[in-house]
Amino acid sequence: MQIQHVNVKLLVQGRVGDRDLEPLIPVFHNWIENQNGDELLIDVADYRHVHGGPGIVLIGHEANYSLDNAGNRWGIRYNRKAILDGSNQDRLIQAARAALTACHRLESEPRLGGKLQFDGREVELFVNDRLAAPNNAETRAAADPEFQQFFRKLFSGKEYSISYVSEPRALFTANVKAAQPFTAAELLSSLA
Amino acid sequence: MKVSNPLWAERLAGKMPEALAREIDIFETEIALRKQGKIDERLFAETRLRRGTYGQRYDNGQRHNGKTVQRLGYPSGELTKGPNTMWDAPGMQRIKIPAGGLNAEQLETLADLAEEYSDGIAHVTTRQDFQLHYVHIEDTPSIMRRLAAVKITTREACGNSVRNVTACPYAGVCPDEVFDVTPYSRALSKFLLGHPDTQNFGRKFKHSFSGCSQHACGLASMHDMGMIAVKRVEKGEEKRGFEVYVGGGLGAVPYQAKLFDSFVPQEELLPLAQSVGRIFAALGEKKNRSRARIKFLVQDLGIEKFKELVLDDRKNLPHDPRWTDYIKDAEQFHEAPLRSGGKPPLLGTESFQRWVKSNTRAQKQEGYVVVTITLPLGDITANQLRALADIARRFTKETIRSTVEQNIVLRWVSQSDLAELHTALEAVGLGEPGAGTIVDVAACPGTDTCKLGISSSRGLAAELRKRLEEKNYELDECIQNLHIKISGCFNSCGQHHVADLGFYGVSRKMSGYAVPHFQVVLGGEWEHNGASYGLPVIAIPSKNIPEVVARLTERYATNRKNGESFKEFVARTGKVELKKMLEDLARPPADSSDRSFFQDWDDPREYTLSDLGVGECAGEVVSSVEFDLAAAERQLFEAQVAFEGGQIEQAGKTAYRSMVQAAKALVKIEASNIADDPGLIVGEFRTRFYDTQRFFDPFAGGKFAHYLFAAHEKANQPQTADSTRYLIDEAQLFIDAAHSCYNRIGAPATA
Numbered sequence: 001m002q003i004q005h006v007n008v009k010l011l012v013q014g015r016v017g018d019r020d021l022e023p024l025i026p027v028f029h030n031w032i033e034n035q036n037g038d039e040l041l042i043d044v045a046d047y048r049h050v051h052g053g054p055g056i057v058l059i060g061h062e063a064n065y066s067l068d069n070a071g072n073r074w075g076i077r078y079n080r081k082a083i084l085d086g087s088n089q090d091r092l093i094q095a096a097r098a099a100l101t102a103c104h105r106l107e108s109e110p111r112l113g114g115k116l117q118f119d120g121r122e123v124e125l126f127v128n129d130r131l132a133a134p135n136n137a138e139t140r141a142a143a144d145p146e147f148q149q150f151f152r153k154l155f156s157g158k159e160y161s162i163s164y165v166s167e168p169r170a171l172f173t174a175n176v177k178a179a180q181p182f183t184a185a186e187l188l189s190s191l192a
Numbered sequence: 193m194k195v196s197n198p199l200w201a202e203r204l205a206g207k208m209p210e211a212l213a214r215e216i217d218i219f220e221t222e223i224a225l226r227k228q229g230k231i232d233e234r235l236f237a238e239t240r241l242r243r244g245t246y247g248q249r250y251d252n253g254q255r256h257n258g259k260t261v262q263r264l265g266y267p268s269g270e271l272t273k274g275p276n277t278m279w280d281a282p283g284m285q286r287i288k289i290p291a292g293g294l295n296a297e298q299l300e301t302l303a304d305l306a307e308e309y310s311d312g313i314a315h316v317t318t319r320q321d322f323q324l325h326y327v328h329i330e331d332t333p334s335i336m337r338r339l340a341a342v343k344i345t346t347r348e349a350c351g352n353s354v355r356n357v358t359a360c361p362y363a364g365v366c367p368d369e370v371f372d373v374t375p376y377s378r379a380l381s382k383f384l385l386g387h388p389d390t391q392n393f394g395r396k397f398k399h400s401f402s403g404c405s406q407h408a409c410g411l412a413s414m415h416d417m418g419m420i421a422v423k424r425v426e427k428g429e430e431k432r433g434f435e436v437y438v439g440g441g442l443g444a445v446p447y448q449a450k451l452f453d454s455f456v457p458q459e460e461l462l463p464l465a466q467s468v469g470r471i472f473a474a475l476g477e478k479k480n481r482s483r484a485r486i487k488f489l490v491q492d493l494g495i496e497k498f499k500e501l502v503l504d505d506r507k508n509l510p511h512d513p514r515w516t517d518y519i520k521d522a523e524q525f526h527e528a529p530l531r532s533g534g535k536p537p538l539l540g541t542e543s544f545q546r547w548v549k550s551n552t553r554a555q556k557q558e559g560y561v562v563v564t565i566t567l568p569l570g571d572i573t574a575n576q577l578r579a580l581a582d583i584a585r586r587f588t589k590e591t592i593r594s595t596v597e598q599n600i601v602l603r604w605v606s607q608s609d610l611a612e613l614h615t616a617l618e619a620v621g622l623g624e625p626g627a628g629t630i631v632d633v634a635a636c637p638g639t640d641t642c643k644l645g646i647s648s649s650r651g652l653a654a655e656l657r658k659r660l661e662e663k664n665y666e667l668d669e670c671i672q673n674l675h676i677k678i679s680g681c682f683n684s685c686g687q688h689h690v691a692d693l694g695f696y697g698v699s700r701k702m703s704g705y706a707v708p709h710f711q712v713v714l715g716g717e718w719e720h721n722g723a724s725y726g727l728p729v730i731a732i733p734s735k736n737i738p739e740v741v742a743r744l745t746e747r748y749a750t751n752r753k754n755g756e757s758f759k760e761f762v763a764r765t766g767k768v769e770l771k772k773m774l775e776d777l778a779r780p781p782a783d784s785s786d787r788s789f790f791q792d793w794d795d796p797r798e799y800t801l802s803d804l805g806v807g808e809c810a811g812e813v814v815s816s817v818e819f820d821l822a823a824a825e826r827q828l829f830e831a832q833v834a835f836e837g838g839q840i841e842q843a844g845k846t847a848y849r850s851m852v853q854a855a856k857a858l859v860k861i862e863a864s865n866i867a868d869d870p871g872l873i874v875g876e877f878r879t880r881f882y883d884t885q886r887f888f889d890p891f892a893g894g895k896f897a898h899y900l901f902a903a904h905e906k907a908n909q910p911q912t913a914d915s916t917r918y919l920i921d922e923a924q925l926f927i928d929a930a931h932s933c934y935n936r937i938g939a940p941a942t943a
Binding site for chain 2: 002004005022025026029032033035040042043045046047048049050051052053054057059061064068070071081082083128129130131132169171
């Protein structure tokens with residue numbers, strides 16, 4: 001099974017209010033201006049007015065970044081859109097690395113005043129393609145070994161739990177929780 | 193871009209009409225050929241537009257970051273999907289929903305598409321369509337196939353074609369309707385889709401259906417062809433028919449539709465629409481796009497001549513059995529409820545009561561209501577769409593419609609289910625009250641995604657919603673019922689002309705900087721099928737618009753006489769007084785260090801007009817151009833006042849002079865001693881600004897210059913009230929364009 005269009009969402013601590021989101025807009029505009037990285041960043045879309053919505057989205061060509069509230073769970077989300085070469089592990093690592101790098105940048109961004117912090121434990125992982133990865137038992141059977149391999153690496157062999165969303169209409173989604181907290185920096189170095 | 197793209201054709205084989213599947217296959221081939229450079233970019237652009245696949249802002253590969261123009265280095269290099277439209281640039285996919293009718297499966301498909309190909313949001317437009325933004329061109333065939341499998345097409349959603357046929361969302365359940373127009377709107381939509389007689393238009397064509405004349409309903413007055421249900425008795429038998437209007441349209445200069453016929457029998461509906469299309473295709477303007485809508489053809493010919501041509505054509509049309517086949521079951525058409533009708537709910541909480549008051553309306557069928565689901569700015573998430581599908585299945589037989597107010601309605605809801613339904617909606621954030629009230633601000637996408645956007649309509653709409661929501665329940669009821677509509681530019685996609693308080697984006701220079709503004713347009717009428725259009729009063733910086741709304745609504749609430757409508761209040765107060773009320777808001781802020789004034793809503797970048805232009809600082813000195821343009825605006829205002837006072841001839845002459853004045857302002861940049869001779873001024877303007885294309889707007893081209901030339905040509909001819917009204921609108925647009933031209937030139941002469 002080819003796992004493409006990986007989305008990684010790193011859940012943040014505490015409640016996120018409208019005021020917390022507002023400074024994110026100029027931050028994302030600066031990312032577009034500076035374009036550091038090998039992805040093309042294009043525009044910023046503001047969906048703060050939508051309940052349980054994508055929040056603020058940084059639209060890119062290869063991927064979108066967002067502070068996303070889908071499922072009423074706030075998190076920093078990386079949504080890989082462009083097809084990526086390599087193995088499934090390569091693609092899982094790439095998405096996680098991109099999400100963690102973004103998270104790290106946002107955590108230390110002075111304009112956000114430290115309000116956005118990874119909660120250290122919870123990660124959601126989606127495959128954003130229903131035909132390539134329908135949310136069913138076959139996909140789970142095929143993807144689970146890859147996911148387990150990836151999360152063992154991500155959490156440096158430490159304990160974690162993984163559960164899969166059963167709603168058939170949902171994207172193929174894994175909810176993962178580490179037994180102990182990690183910082184974004186620690187997880188990034190585990191993927192190095 | 194999606195890895196699954198090659199798989200959908202096989203997966204959905206047999207699940208859609210063969211002809212539609214073949215067409216999508218052809219489009220996919222065209223995409224491949226374009227990538228190989230084997231199809232001309234202009235041809236490809238028209239072909240994708242006819243499938244609802246639009247460009248978006250920044251698709252020319254450039255983006256102004258507030259300081260400088262930044263190149264966006266798309267991986268596909270110089271490959272384009274149209275003139276100046278980069279291949280990889282995110283686009284918009286428009287999805288037609290005839291009469292707004294949807295079922296649960298279709299909502300779920302829209303949810304999946306929003307999630308997989310867009311940004312997780314589906315947007316309801318002011319024409320009952322859906323739109324997905326930030327879509328890659330190579331994903332569009334998959335999108336089209338998945339929609340086709342649930343009987344939705346994107347075909348002719350854009351381009352020079354018959355667009356979505358809209359209809360009143362209460363058709364079939366409204367106590368005031370004459371009869372249910374739903375089957376007729378569907379029949380017309382099906383009949384005209386891909387019809388050979390609709391493939392050679394010079395511009396788009398929009399139809400709508402209303403069940404009555406007195407409510408907003410289908411907004412017949414502002415459509416190319418609007419139908420209002422009527423009945424009459426013939427030989428003792430009641431017959432169904434339509435009052436048919438043609439030649440309406442908003443756009444830059446709004447036109448009221450003219451009555452074509454007070455009774456067109458139902459069996460004549462489709463052939464009549466066909467003949468109207470044929471005359472439009474044959475005689476409509478094709479080269480000058482700014483005059484290519486049918487409203488100009490009807491205006492130029494006059495309604496009687498137009499009607500004569502259409503009826504002549506109708507007589508000679510070869511018979512098409514579909515004219516009657518498609519409507520043969522129309523009189524038997526009906527929807528049915530899932531659950532039995534019930535009694536109204538007990539009072540419930542305050543928030544529930546508020547929601548019932550604003551978001552439900554009684555159906556003619558006892559025990560049932562229509563429930564409106566308020567969508568902030570017309571946006572709904574994938575998860576909300578799925579939840580709504582479940583709710584529709586649980587409480588109704590999936591009788592769902594989108595509305596032109598950018599909401600969704602659920603019909604056939606039993607009154608006794610309201611509390612439970614509300615709870616279910618609230619759980620997914622769809623239980624907001626305020627549908628159709630002042631907080632339910634409608635806005636086009638504007639500068640968020642549209643290439644033509646001048647000011648941020650959605651940014652302003654979001655700000656107004658927030659402020660009005662905070663105090664909505666304290667507001668006088670007369671204010672609560674007002675309509676606010678916002679367009680990002682003069683093209684009226686936000687339908688600002690028919691709002692009580694309408695706004696459209698313009699740009700002005702202040703203290704040497706370009707500043708986003710909105711023209712305040714007052715006195716439009718939403719009811720009676722969009723019966724009348726507002727006139728622009730004054731341009732105000734975007735950041736001051738909330739104060740404009742506050743002042744106008746407060747004044748209305750305190751000064752209202754004898755229950756007058758807002759439109760009547762505007763007429764009675766008069767534009768001189770209204771302008772005076774707002775004038776101070778048109779000035780730059782006292783604190784020049786406050787840079788937020790020079791940024792649009794929720795956009796930290798310094799505002800500019802386009803990705804190519806640069807807003808320049810000219811210090812605090814006021815140039816003679818600015819003085820002269822201000823004089824032009826003052827003259828135009830005088831024209832509006834004269835018009836309002838019934839002095840048609842004077843209004844027309846003054847409007848014309850205001851355009852000459854604006855043209856003179858620009859000419860004086862190079863020929864400061866030009867005499868005050870209109871002929872000389874218009875000639876110099878043509879040579880220096882039109883022939884050189886310096887006056888050309890990046891997106892509208894030389895469109896507005898034609899208004900000046902036409903006005904000059906007809907300067908000594910008698911004018912009617914209608915033609916004067918159009919002239920005033922055109923003068924405003926010309927003056928706005930003169931401002932924009934000056935902003936781009938960024939120059940010169942000091943006072």
